Amino acid sequence: MKNVRRGDLLAKSAGVFVAYTAIMLSIERRLRRGGGPGIIAFELAGTASRAEVMLDAWGPEGRRFARLSMWLDFGYMASYGALLAVWLDRVRRRRGHSAVLPVLVVVAVAGDAVEGVSLLKVLNGNRVAANARRARTAALAKFTVLAGCLGYIAARSSVLFRR
Template identity: 60%
Template sequence: MNRVAAATVVFGGYTAVMMRLDGRMRAAGGPGIIAFELAGTAARAERITSAWGPDGRRAARQSMWLDFGYMTSYGVLLGLLIDRRSRRQGRRAWLPVVAAVAVAADAVEGVALLRVLDGREVAVNARRARVAAISKFATIALSLGYAACPWPASGRTCR
């Protein structure tokens, strides 16, 4: 099995686990984890954690801890996809480092959200998590766009 296929299988398995936890949060009466990541204020974060109740908060905490492995799985896959596109275009091999930006932002987000769940500096950590989440999502979107179809640099179209 090639590296991209293996990384895709690992990412897919992690995604299934994370979606189950997200389902538990929703079943507990609140939104999924992405709304929590983007809450941005103490009031919104507290509304979400209150709506979840103990079961939802437990699922969110598990999701946050497992997210450290999840971010590694998508970071590796994203790096491999960027590397493959870069090499096909004869570009420098350092471009996969861009995937590390998404992973780093996700790590900052994860630590901040764990602190929110612990009730520690909720306003600061909710805001920090939102900024990190937006950075993560933007970096992932741009990276996937590049990997799937880079912008034509010399009049060439996507191949």
């Protein structure tokens, strides 16, 4: 019975993530429509000059979409965080590994939250250099932890498929 509920939770989390991803990709297309960069490039800008070049390329409409993307990203964090935590927990239970593994998802989501707040400050012109640096550092931490979690899932799932 517990496995059925976990399976349902994984499926529901995946559904929410896919729906949210569609929304975020729609905003991404609008950002790029005017020839500007995507939001990940903005997350990784790292300097005031790079961030300002991107803001100029987007223009007022693109900046509105970037701001919308940043605000919606807080919900997106919850959607990918829930999916990844449930998926990671499922794989680690099957392998008998530490219950601490899903906590890594909290680290990734926290990094994403720091990044989001920092980028909103960049969009508002507040301490652009410091916030662009902070956003990049947080984004790199987030991507590193997410890659590690997904690598664990892939490696451990492939072991399960071989059996």
